[in-house]
Amino acid sequence: MTLVDSHAHIYSEQFKQDREEALARALAEGVEKIYMPNIDHTSIDIMLETEEKHPNQCIAMMGLHPTSVDKDFEKELYLVEEWLDKRKFAAVGECGIDLYWDKTFLTQQQEALRVQVELAKKHQLPIVLHTRDSFDETYEIIAAAQDGTLKGIFHCFSGTVEQAEKVKELGFLMGIGGVATFKNGGLDKVLPHVSLDDLVLETDCPYLAPVPHRGKRNEPVYLPLVARRVAELMQKPVEEVAQTTTRNAFNLFKL
Structure with missing residues (x-):
């Protein structure tokens, strides 16, 4: 099986001691491509260094994470824009809205997202969206900006079946990770009603490790556990899940 981890912070400090080994473990399990979303100015150097060391496996995105948006977010966005002008990235991201931790800077998060949507259009890149406790707020901005050229994850x-339908209507994909394996994750009620053509797989490592590793550090080697759970819930062969989600990722990221 060939798998694509469409969202992994493998450059994270949590992999400082064993990043090389973690990447080798992933490759041995068929995880051939790992797409890395940026957080803010503090993550750029280590992310690009990881890509430089593993250009065939690790591919960088460029964006500003909503939890890094504060009153001075414009400075961060100028840096994002500079990098997008300077070299090729797989996508604009990770960006979006996060209302789980703090609602103080919602207005700034909305503005930062709108700016990054326009950057995605300008550079003809997909956009990777973070929507924690903020599906409706994020959807509203993306739907208003959708002119037929915008794609992403x-x-x-x-979310719900209704939200999944909204994502599909926008022409976007859904990133499915460890939550699919959680007993009360809710995706058992959603995945039987969607198409594999609308999904990509992800780990979001080092976060959201799938069962039976829940609560521990997540890593790309666990992606097959997600694939198997998706296959089980959708009543499809795991090989079909791997093949289709890999194709979806490659088509989106133009690999």
Whole structure:
């Protein structure tokens, strides 16, 4: 099986001691491509260094994470824009709205997302969206901006069947990760009603490790556990899940 991890912070400090080994473990399990979303100015150097060391496996995105948006977010966005002008990235991201941790800067998060949507259009890149406790707020901005050219992923999708339908109507994909394996994750009620053509797989490592590793550090080697759970819920062969989600990722990221 060939698999694509469409969202992994493998450059994270949590992999400082064993990043090389973690990447080798993933490759041995068929995880041939790992797409890395940026967080903010503090993550750019290590992310690009990881890509430089593993250009055939690790591919960088460029964006500003909503939890890094504060009153000075414009400075961060100028840096994102500079990098997008300077070299090729797989996508704009990770960006979006996060109302789980703090609602203080909602207005700034909305503005930062609108700016990054326009950057995605300008550079003809997909956009990778973070929507924690903010599906409706994020959807509203993307739907208003959709002119037929915008594509991307609602990363870490854990919404309803109705929300899944909205994502599909936008022409976006849903990123499915470890939440699919959680007993009360809710995706058992959603995945039987969607198409594999609308999904990509992800780990979001080092976060959201799938069962039986829940609560521990997540890593790309666990992606087959997600694939198997998706196959089980959708009553499809796991090989078909791997093949279709890999194709979807490659088509989106133009690999």
